[in-house]
Amino acid sequence: MTNQKQIARDLGVSVATVSNALAGKGRVSADVVELVTARAQQLGYVPSPAARALKTGRSGILGLVMPDITMQAFPEFAQGMEAEADKSGFGVLIANARGHEEGQTKAIQQLIQRGVDGIVLIPLRGTTPDLPFSVPVAIVSTQNDQRNTVSANHCQGGELAAKALLDLGHRNFLLLGEDTRSQVQADRISGMIDMIKRSSETLAVSYDVRWITDGFPDLLEMQRNGVTGVLTVSDLLSLRVVTEAAMLDIKCPKDFSVIGFDDLPFAKVVRPTLSTITPDVTEISSRAIAYLSAAIRQDEHLPKPVAVEMALCLRESVASAKPAARH
Amino acid sequence: MTNQKQIARDLGVSVATVSNALAGKGRVSADVVELVTARAQQLGYVPSPAARALKTGRSGILGLVMPDITMQAFPEFAQGMEAEADKSGFGVLIANARGHEEGQTKAIQQLIQRGVDGIVLIPLRGTTPDLPFSVPVAIVSTQNDQRNTVSANHCQGGELAAKALLDLGHRNFLLLGEDTRSQVQADRISGMIDMIKRSSETLAVSYDVRWITDGFPDLLEMQRNGVTGVLTVSDLLSLRVVTEAAMLDIKCPKDFSVIGFDDLPFAKVVRPTLSTITPDVTEISSRAIAYLSAAIRQDEHLPKPVAVEMALCLRESVASAKPAARH
DNA sequence: TTGAAAGCGATACCAT
């Protein structure tokens, strides 16, 4: 591989000059800069990241720890992360917690051993990993998590979902979660409940919370109870509800409306297309990286924790409640 | 950060001894090894990857270039890649081609600038990127691609899907693709066709190939034509077919059977659960990495290109063809 | 404006 020494020799200048010329810090005459960059180009010079890292103490690499790479919203998040990191000149090294706490700890250790400058951690549900002192960590969790650095505003997302159905005339709700240990899901559900309770002062509303770890709810019973609004914590659950219902000849959106979370790739494809609460992945990624950047350059003032607003995306899976369907 | 020099000073030995002790190459007395490792442990010593990379010329990092991170099978593949790379002591740096060829080229360049030892490339459909000379690249495409290093055997997968439905008595097929430019999809479809044609010597069979870029097929017409077997190139398409059909009161698997590809996460969740042809992601990843490992250590004999067998996974979306439904 | 030289931390060769 071609290096600065070779360029220096070719041009009869010193490596220091080559380095300065390439760094563009203006210590060198324009002519020399011209010459050096031209020759560098010619030789296809690529600076050695190892040497630079050794000298500067920074690798320019961030680590991304996911609870389980097959987690639903991972692709979008990894994509957002990569794009935003790239804007700030960072590369992204991925690590997988493999679904358990030891894996998570190991993933963090490994990233450190690989010399990352900082880590973005999406914690496993229900765990509070002990963080390393050696590199800054940005935690993407939920606003109710003590150590949260940035997250979507899951409560507000839940409120948004509930409000959308309330506004369409729905009064009786099924709230569907998957895993009670997930703080994210708990926040989404609590947002939904808040909004429904708030409207109960002026309206006759009801809701029932179910977690599928206790078994999938009986949709026929749900219908008998006059439920027309289903709010789930994930598009995957929405998909399950819609298709299970179809097998019982309960049709969405004719018989009930449903809103999920995360705008997973299939949501636009399945019929009916699924309404969803979408996180602003770009904004979340960009803030996580801004936090790490600040921490890495040892800024005094680190960005305060924030919860990024979620947005409602209405598709075919919601419709107005028919008067007949109301209590 | 603590380094070898510090350990050497603490123990009154030389850095060379520390390095040798830690490397465990047996040049040092057992006592000293003991001492050194103990002190290293105490101080939480982590070797500097930058220094090691500079000296050895290897970063221990592989790059993974995806066509578009939101591509359907990405999470599984990234996970498999990361796990297999980890086994061989490599880290994985992700890069996103962002759906276009320039992005793909840029992604490759960037990984090189970050000092990766090798690259796993999943090419964008219909592109033949020019590869760098500086690092080895393993291409994961399809067996009909000249430069393929390892891939799933998409043809065989297509045959498997067709055979499964033929065996269940289906005779009239709709083959559904998404994008004609995709070599992977072309191979899957051609495998299906091969199998159907082969059986046409003894059976009365028919098939119709459609690409959804030409519009989504008319499922009512399909039913009128007596089609009971639907083979798609992706579970996402299967999902669309099943749910679009449900809206027309054409039920799967009562009225037709469907098999897709890739075993996407929702396939087990939607009702009916979707039958699919699954790639052996672990095997593919492991072979890609074996290839790169060999290329990196400049082995004479690089592994030959291989196509890894795909497997059939039968779920609720297929059933025997009812005699009445046959021609 | 340019150059010489000192490191960054680990490795490996050559002495001892």
Added chain:
DNA sequence: ATGGTATCGCTTTCAA
């Protein structure tokens, strides 16, 4: 078995 030291490629300080 152990130590001294040159080296990897780059950045940065200090001199010229």
